[in-house]
Amino acid sequence: MYRCRLWLNGQSVGEVRWSLGETRVSVWAECPFEERVIYRVTIYGEGEDGLSIGVMAPEGGRFFVHREFPLHKARLLLKTPVYALHGEISRTLPGETRTLPLPFAFSSMGGLPADFGGRRDPLLCMCAQQVPRLRYKLFEGCEYLVFPLQVGGRMDFTAFFCLVTPVWLEGALYGVLCVDREGEARRFVPAV
Numbered sequence: 001m002y003r004c005r006l007w008l009n010g011q012s013v014g015e016v017r018w019s020l021g022e023t024r025v026s027v028w029a030e031c032p033f034e035e036r037v038i039y040r041v042t043i044y045g046e047g048e049d050g051l052s053i054g055v056m057a058p059e060g061g062r063f064f065v066h067r068e069f070p071l072h073k074a075r076l077l078l079k080t081p082v083y084a085l086h087g088e089i090s091r092t093l094p095g096e097t098r099t100l101p102l103p104f105a106f107s108s109m110g111g112l113p114a115d116f117g118g119r120r121d122p123l124l125c126m127c128a129q130q131v132p133r134l135r136y137k138l139f140e141g142c143e144y145l146v147f148p149l150q151v152g153g154r155m156d157f158t159a160f161f162c163l164v165t166p167v168w169l170e171g172a173l174y175g176v177l178c179v180d181r182e183g184e185a186r187r188f189v190p191a192v
Helices: 071-079 122-129 158-163
Strands: 002-008 011-020 024-032 038-044 051-055 057-059 062-070 086-092 135-139 142-148 165-169 172-179 185-187
Touching: 002 024, 002 038, 011 071, 011 086, 024 038, 024 071, 051 062, 051 071, 062 071, 122 158, 158 185, 172 185
Parallel strands: 002 086
Antiparallel strands: 002 011, 011 024, 024 062, 038 051, 038 086, 057 062, 135 142, 142 172, 165 172
16 A cells, blocks of 8 residues: 655645555545535646546545546556655635636635745745735645735735736736745746
């Protein structure tokens, strides 16, 4: 039995387990239950396309999903070292999909993790910790920082002004800043 951590908005909330059979790979994931939301689980490796496990269902007071894959569909689990794998939850409301131009649902964003710091630029960390309504999400190896913008008003992340991308989300103006795997601030480039 193999296992890796399951993450939601940058926090470890559970685990993904899998076992290899002769012709199939069985995958299970579980985490605490949350009412009125949909959790979709995907496993990622370093720089790889993810393997979608599916939508979690409530079971015994927890969210749970089980799926079996033929060996050729589970190459990610067979070829990638276990230490390089992690599960990610995409959290959406019923009927909600990703919020363009973001690659995920806006409602899936949470607050800044308590351990935000470490390898990141100290000035970036200081700015992020001073923004009262900052939203955060770790998605496919990139950290997204989203914060309200006001035309003619004070802007948070002034030191990173050239890297902030203004976007309209749910009828309001926001700034988006990305942080790559090395902890460097990068410009958000919306997918077309």
